[in-house]
Amino acid sequence: MNAHFPQRRSGCATRRLAGASALALSLSLALALPAGAAQPAAPVIPAPTAQSYPGTIVLNVDATNLSQQIFQMRMSIPVKPGPLTLLYPQWLPANHGPNGPITQLAGLKFSANGKPVEWTRDPVQVFAFHLTVPEGATTLEAQYQYLSPLDATQGRNTMTDDILGVQWVSTTLYPAGYVARGVTVQANLKLPAGWHYATALETADRQGDDVHFKPSDLETLVDSPLFAGRYYKQFDLDPGAKVPVRLNVFADSPESLDAKPEQIAAHRKLVQQAYKLFNSHHYDHYDFLFALSDEFGGIGREHHQSSENGVKPGYFTDWAKSEAGRDLLPHEYTHSWDGKFRRPAGQDVPNFNTPLQNELLWVYEGQTQYWGNVLAARSGLVSMAGARDALAATAARYDSVAGRNWRAVQDTVNDPIMNARRPLGWANWQRSEDYYSEGQLIWLDVDTRLRELSGDKRSLNDFARAFYSVNDGSHLPAFYTFEDVVATLNKVQPYDWAAFLRNKLDGHGPGAPLDGLARAGWKLVYTDTPTDLVKGADDRNKVTDLSYSLGFTVAQDGAIRNLIWDGVAFRAGLAANSSIVAVNDRVYKPELLKAAIKEAKDGKPIRLLVKKGNVLRTVSLDYRGGLRYPRLERIPGTKDRLEGIYSALK
Structure with a gap:
């Protein structure tokens, strides 16, 4: 540790000297100004107006540098002389926060009439670049790169030797x-030799490996990403339909593309079940972009006419073990209705540099999380037991x-802005984006209460049809408020829905909102045997989940993760930056720790040798409860409403 101190001091000293120099320079410049002279004003960033930008911007993306993972851009922008930002x-969009990857933007240069044009970054709004277009110029040329992250510390990898995402x-x-819909862009893409691609964008033509897309407004362009790859297969998920729905699969190897007919049949059923649920569609065609890769970054991101999806290989070829991840496509598909067509009013912004307001993400994401789980079961992508x-x-x-205990789920809608999805040291106490899955539990409560109040004649299915089927076929987003949600619920079934929802959103427990589960005829219990879903998730993530016994998850190498605040391990002084070296004086193995938990029921101690940094210490855990894994159990004498919720619509 000491060896690093001089380096730190040197860095701090350098920064202090730089700061002092900057201050001295500022003072000298101020003194040099005539008495009473005004300081030069910073350039103003023009506010977006509804006028259309004159001309069409041409964007050329060269995506052929696979070995260095660099996207090279050239842009031609129609301009007139004078200031330009x-x-x-x-x-x-779909990230819910100010997380544009500006640190990956590099090499920015402008020119006009063959001569360089200098730029300056706005000192406050650092995503803005100011420049002055010279006299006589009608086109501004820009050159720059997007540097795909080289490792996970820099972000998600978007380019490998076999798959890339634009x-x-x-x-x-x-x-x-200008508003985003008022800016027209014509995009072109150069692909690696012989590669295939898929996107919701309309293709004008392809000449060899150069693809030219039809001009579109900027909002549509941004909402229409592209996957490309060496190994590719497309599946028609609605054969013969006037409005195509396609599953575009890219993989590290051709073997991963080997899907069985019954697997594709389940994906086709997903489309039909979504249509029966929402009674509408709001796209000309829909394209699932689906990557099966160990290297291409995992993703689930919604768009109006497509979605970006990335999982590990084996989705098709190891079908029996991939059930836990098969609600991804239903979730992202649901977003075409919930989040992209129907949008919270706070998401009605003119461009991509205007702050979003996230107060209704418990609808946008929470209800989508609910429908993703439900549609996965209704389509057969997940068994009813797996959904439970x-x-x-x-x-x-x-x-x-x-x-x-201290933070309501309503407040977690601010996490994408506050935290930008960075890891948390004490996530169980700090909370994160819980509006997703706690939101799911709230919507289960709404669904079962609708069923109970109406004598099982009405349900959240009726809300979905009423709320998402408006303006069938329209692409234009329909914005809504909290009051709109409440009004639609009251049309389905009169009740004090405003008070009900606010109680769930602003309350503090104790415990999760599980009333909907009980009303569905089920209760949460714990047994000493994990469900197949939990076991599969542990195997896939290479961890041992002991959250409900010792209060943490542990990786194969002994690293402690996801420590439960005030749980057994917490009370023993452990933190999630420690690792287990030995269990009861034997070198750590997952099975040894599980055996020690079982033996502790008979009074034997659980003694861990724990490493934190360069310090080793022994910790004794006071626990006698045995292994505990969650599952659902029927409540005798109650109606099984989960069966009705998970059953396919006729």
Whole structure:
């Protein structure tokens, strides 16, 4: 540790000297100004107006540098002489926060009439670039790169030797002063030799490996990412339909593309069940972009006419073990209705540098989480038992979130803005984006209460048809408020829904909101045997989940993760930056720790040798409860409403 101190001091000293120099320079410049002279004003960023930007911007993306994972951009922007501000997108749709990957933007240069044009970054709005277009110039040329992250510390990898993803939001600049729908962009893409691609964008033509897309407004472009790859297969999920729905699969190897007919049949049933639920569609065609890869970054991101989805290989070829992740496509597909067509009023912003307001994400994401679980079961992508096991895992997780004692789920909608999805040291206490899955539990409560109040004649299915089927076929988003949600619920079944929802959203427990589970005829219990879903998730993530016994998850190498606040391990002084070296004087193995937990029921101690940094210490855990894994159990004498919820619509 000491060896690093001089380096730190040197860095701090350098910064202090730099700061002092900057201050001295500022003072000298101020003194040099004539008495009473005004300081030069910073350039103003024009506010967006409804006028259309004159001309079409041409964006060329070269995605052929696979070995260095660099996207090379050239952009031609129609301009007129004078001040111009260009913006790099900051507030990313579906990311819910100001997380534009501006640190990956590099090499930015402008020119006009063959001569360089200098730029300056706005000192406050650092996603804005100011420049002056010279006299006589009608086109501004821009050159820059998007550097795909080289490891997980830099972000999600979007380019490998076999698969790449073009998120236009990361590769484009646009003029300030205009709404996104008023800026027209014509995008072109150079692909690696012989590669296939899929996108919701309309293709004008392809010449060899150069693809030219039809001009579109900036909002549509940003909402239409592209996947490309060496190994590719497309599946028609609605054969013969006027409105196509396609599953575009890219993989590290051709073997991973081997899908069986019954697997594709379940994905086709997903489309039909969604249509029966929402009684509408709001796209000309829909494209699932689906990557099966060990290297291409995992993702689940919604768009109006497509979605980006990335999981590990084996989705098709190891079908029996992939059930736990098969609600991803139903979730992202649901977003075409919930989040992209129907949008919270706070998401009605003119461009990608205007802050989003997230107060209704418990509808946008929470209800989508609910429908993702339900549609996965209704389509057969997940068995009914698997859907119940997933619900049990969610209920147990939120029943153990100690942070509910001080922080309401409504406040967690601010996490994408506050935390930008960075890891948390004490997530169980700090809370994170719990509006997703705690939101799911709230919507289960709404669904079962609708069923109970109406004598099982009405349900959340009726809300979905009423709320999402308006303006069938329209692409234009329909914005809503909290009052709109309440009004639609009251049309389905009169009740004090405003008070009901506010109680759930603003309350603090204790425990998770499990009334809906009980009303569905089930209760959360714990047994000493994990469900197949929990076991599969542990195997896939290479961890041992002991959250409901010792109060943490442990990796194969002994690293402690996800420690439960005020749980057994917490009370023994452990933290999630420690690792287990030995269990009862034997070198750590997951099976040894599980055996020690079982033996502790008979009074034997659980003694751990724990390493934190360079310090080793022995910790004794006072626990006699045995292994505990969540599952659902029927409540005798009650109606099984989960069966009705998970059964396919006729």
